[in-house]
Amino acid sequence: MTPVAVPETSHSGEQDLNLTAAAVEHRLAENDAPNGASNNAANGVAQRNVKELDASKLTYTFTKEPRNVPPPGVHSIDDATVSTDHMITVKWTAKSGWSAPELRPYGPLSLMPTASVLHYATECFEGLKAYRGFDGKLRLFRPDCNARRMVMSSVRISLPSFPAEELEKLMIALMSVDGPKWLPRDRPGSFLYLRPTMIGTQSQLGVQAPSEALLYIIVTFMPIMDSPPGGMKLHTSPNDMVRAWVGGFGYAKVGANYGPSLLATVEARARGFSQILWLYGPDGECTEAGASNFFMVWKTKEGKTQLVTAPLDDRLILDGVTRRSVLQLLRERLAGEVDVVERKYTIKEVMEADSEGRVVEAFAAGTAFFICPVSLIHHRGRDIQIPMGKSGDGGSITLQVKTWIGDIMYGRAQHEWGVVVPEEQ
């Protein structure tokens, strides 16, 4: 890609139509420019002499107060997530670009009360797990996908761009340090959760793209959420609550997609449901389940087994790494048996399939919930029961794809998606 010049005083109607897309493309293109020209979030003009994010400059300051690894099953203490001993932080300013990344003791951040992130939600994050394999090795699952999505999210929320592979290197470096202790070899089949985060730190109340930011990576414990007793129960979103919309930012992993949805989720939980099934538009297109992608398996009217999930093209939903992996494996391994379709489909279609006895199974897929069978959808006073398979813990396709991906994560199957983290012996 060639860096795209921004027309400063364009008055053509065509360019007005795609102001956002133009801005995103322009910012991403800067990544290919020399001299770290990707760093100017504030005015969209490429700058010289600003430093690019460079994982090779990582400095190490080890903790002098190492903490104990919690016993298996403990992931938070006093309502606070348990983190590992270290984190990586990297400062960015529009003037100077990226500082050298620092691996340092995990601890609080100091932010001025005027910091951009606290007022304007200039923040984005990623979530991925590190897995202790049954072969003893430590792996990340497709970290390149998360790193690339983080760049896209960051640009969408007016935070700086950076080369995705540098973030991937930093994640691996952090796991190399904290993995051996916090994900010990005697706990095969367990995982930690990495949370790369970027926040706007400029201490300036003006509504503007921040000229200072902080990228940080932390590693935490998280409960196993992929097998709730009886399956995940979904409540469709109310008419007065839309998660994301065409022309919005539903496809980006920015804080602004999460906080506003909590209210409906809290209310749904008080009514006994696990998550919201987010509908979109007057026809009630099924989009996401909570913060996970959602998949229906049904028989078509012609009797074929079909897996459907919402498409990416209108940028309403997250381009999930688990989603992508599910689709790819099913297409590769169950071709002919299951028809895999990304298209818009509505809650009416789901209800119709239910009435006609064509619903086969359903699941949510994402990093936090992995692949989680769905047993019920509640919509406008009606319960749609979804088969949970012979075992009662998920339909056969759900469990099949869960096994396949789990095997890659935990080293029971060798696959390029499982990236081994080097560790001291």
Place this chain on the structure above:
Amino acid sequence: MTPVAVPETSHSGEQDLNLTAAAVEHRLAENDAPNGASNNAANGVAQRNVKELDASKLTYTFTKEPRNVPPPGVHSIDDATVSTDHMITVKWTAKSGWSAPELRPYGPLSLMPTASVLHYATECFEGLKAYRGFDGKLRLFRPDCNARRMVMSSVRISLPSFPAEELEKLMIALMSVDGPKWLPRDRPGSFLYLRPTMIGTQSQLGVQAPSEALLYIIVTFMPIMDSPPGGMKLHTSPNDMVRAWVGGFGYAKVGANYGPSLLATVEARARGFSQILWLYGPDGECTEAGASNFFMVWKTKEGKTQLVTAPLDDRLILDGVTRRSVLQLLRERLAGEVDVVERKYTIKEVMEADSEGRVVEAFAAGTAFFICPVSLIHHRGRDIQIPMGKSGDGGSITLQVKTWIGDIMYGRAQHEWGVVVPEEQ
């Protein structure tokens, strides 16, 4: 209002339609319940023995390192907003409710990297100014309106509720301390900017309503933005960018409304415009100008002078305090001369009025930009020029209402909207 019980396992279709509205009403109703029952954000169940926000418990810790007041016109140093010597902070937890408010030296906040606000945009704020009057008095302008809106925003983003009047008392208490020094009597006609802010502080990565929060109030300097040379120039929003949507949260002052809009604003500024005129829906309804409300004055086809602005009823736009004041004063004082209408109107109507020579004037209104004349709207390659009055600095209705409101703010006219802050002599 009577506290509304949340039906825990309601399966009626009707209630499913309004899950969010039900949740908001339920939370707001709790404010009227005894024993500070408004405090449980996490599960929507009223609790006993949690403490309500109580301004009378304010403690005072004065700074030992007082800073200098910047010279007139200086509002930031090294890209950082200048704040006054003190701030007020109040901690909240779901278990205990509100701690005693603390007035203390302005300084950094310490947040764990896992804090809710840094990931899920659990944040909201208010903005209002303190004015040093020409009569020597210090005033806030309708602080009750800001305090009530803050409660609504907080509940919408799953942060705690509180009695609005307690926040108003805290704002006045802070200005009583910092007003005499930072808004000195020898600078009549100047202002400071108060920023009450609420953030979710729980150190927990789960996507959930935070069980800990911090309310804080800071006082800062801000540039005068109501009179840009040549007027404010607006660029209509691109097709691929929607600020707010029906079923969203455009009416609440939450961070999630701001960060995502920065990208288009940056691009518009690079093209020489001041702000985005946010259009909504296929017909291009005019909603807001940047983060301000927007007003058109035109002649109707029948020859009447009409002021139009977007309505509040679909909750797309902010219920601005300046907006509300503009409408009320024009209805009171220019009845018969100007027809004041809150309704949906489209960019096509604006273009048609322009073609027919019916556009009279336009302005943006909000706390930051006060009442700011608009001279140009650029839409899809076309420039709509808007008259700026005989003086060239704004149309006559724009300047009239600006004078009226300014006179109340700066004590040239006595009015109940100007709330005097008590100061030591």
